Amino acid sequence: MTVVTKELSFWTKGETDMVDITTEVQGELSDVKVKNGIVVLFIPGSTGGLITIEHEPGLVSDFKKAMEKMIPQGIEYAHNMRWHDGNGHSHIRASLIGSSLTVPFQHKKLLLGTWQQIALVDFDLHPRSRKVVMQIIGE
Amino acid sequence: MTVVTKELSFWTKGETDMVDITTEVQGELSDVKVKNGIVVLFIPGSTGGLITIEHEPGLVSDFKKAMEKMIPQGIEYAHNMRWHDGNGHSHIRASLIGSSLTVPFQHKKLLLGTWQQIALVDFDLHPRSRKVVMQIIGE
Amino acid sequence: MTVVTKELSFWTKGETDMVDITTEVQGELSDVKVKNGIVVLFIPGSTGGLITIEHEPGLVSDFKKAMEKMIPQGIEYAHNMRWHDGNGHSHIRASLIGSSLTVPFQHKKLLLGTWQQIALVDFDLHPRSRKVVMQIIGE
Numbered sequence: 001m002t003v004v005t006k007e008l009s010f011w012t013k014g015e016t017d018m019v020d021i022t023t024e025v026q027g028e029l030s031d032v033k034v035k036n037g038i039v040v041l042f043i044p045g046s047t048g049g050l051i052t053i054e055h056e057p058g059l060v061s062d063f064k065k066a067m068e069k070m071i072p073q074g075i076e077y078a079h080n081m082r083w084h085d086g087n088g089h090s091h092i093r094a095s096l097i098g099s100s101l102t103v104p105f106q107h108k109k110l111l112l113g114t115w116q117q118i119a120l121v122d123f124d125l126h127p128r129s130r131k132v133v134m135q136i137i138g139e
Numbered sequence: 140m141t142v143v144t145k146e147l148s149f150w151t152k153g154e155t156d157m158v159d160i161t162t163e164v165q166g167e168l169s170d171v172k173v174k175n176g177i178v179v180l181f182i183p184g185s186t187g188g189l190i191t192i193e194h195e196p197g198l199v200s201d202f203k204k205a206m207e208k209m210i211p212q213g214i215e216y217a218h219n220m221r222w223h224d225g226n227g228h229s230h231i232r233a234s235l236i237g238s239s240l241t242v243p244f245q246h247k248k249l250l251l252g253t254w255q256q257i258a259l260v261d262f263d264l265h266p267r268s269r270k271v272v273m274q275i276i277g278e
Numbered sequence: 279m280t281v282v283t284k285e286l287s288f289w290t291k292g293e294t295d296m297v298d299i300t301t302e303v304q305g306e307l308s309d310v311k312v313k314n315g316i317v318v319l320f321i322p323g324s325t326g327g328l329i330t331i332e333h334e335p336g337l338v339s340d341f342k343k344a345m346e347k348m349i350p351q352g353i354e355y356a357h358n359m360r361w362h363d364g365n366g367h368s369h370i371r372a373s374l375i376g377s378s379l380t381v382p383f384q385h386k387k388l389l390l391g392t393w394q395q396i397a398l399v400d401f402d403l404h405p406r407s408r409k410v411v412m413q414i415i416g417e
Binding site: 079 | 279315316329331334339340341348374375376380381382391393
């Protein structure tokens with residue numbers, strides 16, 4: 001059994017931008033001498049989330065619209081009143097979606113469905129760089 | 140430390156059908172020579188979710204109603220416009236609920252609460268068979 | 279590789295009360311002879327949730343308001359009709375938010391962002407004691 005910790009970086013555009021990170025995660029996994037186990041992905045920040053989804057333009061747009069309906073940007077947030085950074089909705093969306101995702105792999109291959117990708121969602125306001133911690137635990 | 144990967148299958152009815160899979164998960168765990176660790180459950184597909192809940196008919200119905208309120212079936216989805224499969228809401232609900240669930244166990248017993256079950260939720264439109272990957276990591 | 283299972287207890291006030299448990303989790307981790315790995319946190323109960331968030335009073339209040347908007351307390355729940363305990367909304371909120379959270383650590387330090395905390399959310403109606411299972415898997 002072994003633990004390998006890596007850090008990935010992605011450029012995101014903000015405002016519920018969704019980036020497919022499957023290729024990068026599978027690529028890092030292929031480089032490590034483990035056969036079976038889990039990949040734990042974690043965002044060290046409070047305005048990003050990790051999901052699995054069929055990453056196609058229709059659903060990318062539908063996800064953003066659903067977030068706006070459930071946790072609108074335009075309403076009043078106590079966070080914004082205190083800190084004046086205008087990203088109260090980003091924080092609440094991120095807490096709801098979650099900062100952690102665990103995906104099992106076997107024979108060095110992520111056990112995703114055919115139409116299922118791993119996506120990083122950036123709920124923050126502006127384009128920025130986003131880190132994702134990737135930890136591989138396996139044998 | 141050991142890693143054991145299994146695949147479970149369940150028949151689901153679609154439309155936010157919720158199936159209690161606790162007995163199957165605990166059963167598979169009992170068959171494996173590990174004492175303490177985690178069970179990682181993962182749905183290899185983009186229209187299913189995994190939750191813990193008190194699986195009683197009232198909450199099963201309340202959960203479905205809450206999903207319909209938050210992410211309605213009857214509104215327009217860009218996914219449906221592109222692919223004409225009518226399951227845009229299924230994908231968005233699944234992304235929100237999550238495809239991965241990690242439950243710790245000790246002395247070969249899942250550390251669930253007395254009234255807490257593991258449930259598979261099928262958000263897709265029609266009855267189908269659903270796979271759940273179950274990976275046990277422990278000692 | 280080693281597995282260590284602990285149980286933490288917290289006093290919560292109910293009604294989407296949010297308690298920052300980061301210090302306790304990091305403290306327990308520091309006491310264990312592992313360097314790198316994951317902390318799996320799990321609530322053995324069906325009316326509590328675990329999230330990461332910037333735990334400041336503004337967002338604590340915003341999160342509660344968002345929950346009330348998405349899954350209101352005052353509407354009819356089949357759970358309440360059957361069991362008359364009035365906490366149908368607590369169960370549904372908990373299922374949505376999730377009972378499990380996995381956080382990687384390196385050099386005995388949780389890999390959280392600077393403004394990111396681990397929070398226990400109690401969706402139940404009344405003040406109570408809440409258990410959190412904490413399992414450390416690492417080397």
